[in-house]
Amino acid sequence: MSLWFTLTPLEREALSLSLLVSGWAVVGSLPFGILAAWVLARRDFPGKSLFDGLIHLPLVLPPVVVGYALLVLFGRKGIIGGWLYDWFGITLAFTWKGAAIASAVVAFPLMVRAIRMALEGVDRGLEQAARTLGCGPIRTFFSVTMPLAMPGVLAGVILAFARSLSEFGATITFVSNIPGETRTLPIALYALTQVPGTDDAALRLCIISVVVAFAALLASEILARRMRARMEG
Amino acid sequence: MLEIDVARRQGDFSLDVAFTAGSGVTALFGRSGSGKTSLINMVAGLSRPDRGRIVVDGKVLFDSQSGLDLPPEARRLGYVFQEHRLFPHLSVRDNLWFGTKRLPVAERRVSLDHVVSVLGIGHLLDRRPTGLSGGEKQRVAIGRALLASPRILLMDEPLASLDAARKSELLPFIAGLSRQFDIPIVYVSHSMEEVLRLADTLALIDAGRLVAIGPVEDLLSSPAYAPLTGHGEAGSVLAATLSADEAEFSISTLSFPGGTLKVGRIASPPGSPVRVRIHAHDVAIALFPPVGLSVRNQLPAIVRSVTPIDSYLTDVMLDCGGCPLWSRITTEAQSELSLKPGMAVTALIKSLTIARGDVADRSDILPG
Structure with missing residues (x-):
């Protein structure tokens, strides 16, 4: 009998919601993460430090501040949120999509840092070689730079995913605690701790969180090792 | 044929060189820091001259007057670097194919079989570059450059990073290239032994200037250039x-x-x-x-x-x-x-x- 069937409906709901929210947070922010990392690693422009600071801001701000800022911007009456609702009928606040955005914003600096370091580690000489072999800059990026930076990109993705799984402050501020919509693992756990006599249930959620986070780290380690082996073999 | 006339200033160093290189092997010879590598980087489009003109086989690659500056990928020149610069994430075969597969079939003048047999790398095709010896890596790098069917092959001291044994192993492969693939080679070197063995034409470069260009025998038999060519020995x-x-x-x-x-x-x-x-x-x-x-x-x-x-x-x-x-x-x-x-x-x-x-x-x- 597998573990899945021993989970209570509440646990199952929180776990699958956490995976959904974190998965979308990472997938959705990855292209922007790569772009930002590339700009930071390879471009020089006035205001670069400001841009760098802006990207790192969620890392040092209290998550509640991030959540509140998101609410102001993306709430149905917010500057961007209002526009999204009026034109496309999209509501982010108090939905799982909003939770994904909150997670993405908070995890973004970690992702960018890892990818940026990976890009900086790629030998520019190899890119030059690709250019002399007839590859334009964009093709060179996808056929040489990205494959070589892949272990670092993967590390960034896992880091961001793990950070998204544990996201709490910005999420609860922006999208609150709505069962089946925004009640992810940490929020469900927090809710349980507010009710007396639910120690066992809370402990189970803790264990689930640990298992999921550990599985993610293990998967990244195995993938990274396999990539390294491919390059050396 | 390569016609080059370029100038570039970088800090205290100024490069100002004009010459024409025909068929066969033209060696760019000079001390390290004399500007040889900068020169072929400009030809390849990896660095930009302040002014000048670079023409290969009648095709203008760079012309500061008209503002033309073709990117490296549009120049169709082969470049063999001092360090092999093979792609570690690709097999030897995929490295070799890298330039070819981006070329329209009609423009592929060099066949994989020919390159593999001339360079003796058939047994390496399925391996990764990391496991190869220095000489093998450089042979694959030469093959990769040739397979992109370049107009000219630029070689930047391809033996410099190898030990003496690997050098003598690789020299015969390089020696035959120009004739076997009917391609002009510009060969950067500071080794007189390599020049004697490989070059038809010698271009002496010193402190960013062309000192002389001519047949190897003529230049090396002239005491005027002895300080540059042979450690002061005429x-x-x-x-x-x-x-x-x-x-x-x-x-x-x-x-x-x-x-x-x-x-x-x-x-x-x-x-x-x-x-x-x-x-x-x-x-x-x-x-x-x-x-x-x-x-x-x-x-x-x-x-x-x-x-x-x-x-x-x-x-x-x-x-x-x-x-x-x-x-x-x-x-x-x-x-x-x-x-x-x-x-x-x-x-x-x-x-x-x-x-x-x-x-x-x-x-x-x-x-x-």
């Missing part, structure tokens, strides 16, 4: 043919228009074209053909010029059957012999003074 370079082998004495005989030269045995078949470098201080002069001498090489010659260098040394240029042969004697000897242009003398060269590195077999470069 000398001559002769084109000769290996004519006979005296296995009993481990001696090989070379013939050139001025006569024959006996040197230590060369392991090449008779008829092979070779290049011999003779240092000026190894050439002695006798007014009359001497007898009873251990010196193996006694060549009749005519004195062309006598140039005193200082109170100690004098350079004498001899004409040996039309080939210039430099002799460096003491000024004291000159005062005794009173050599004058037009005098018939005998040039004496000990076989032992012609070292192995002074004789370059060119049979894989020139047809015999």
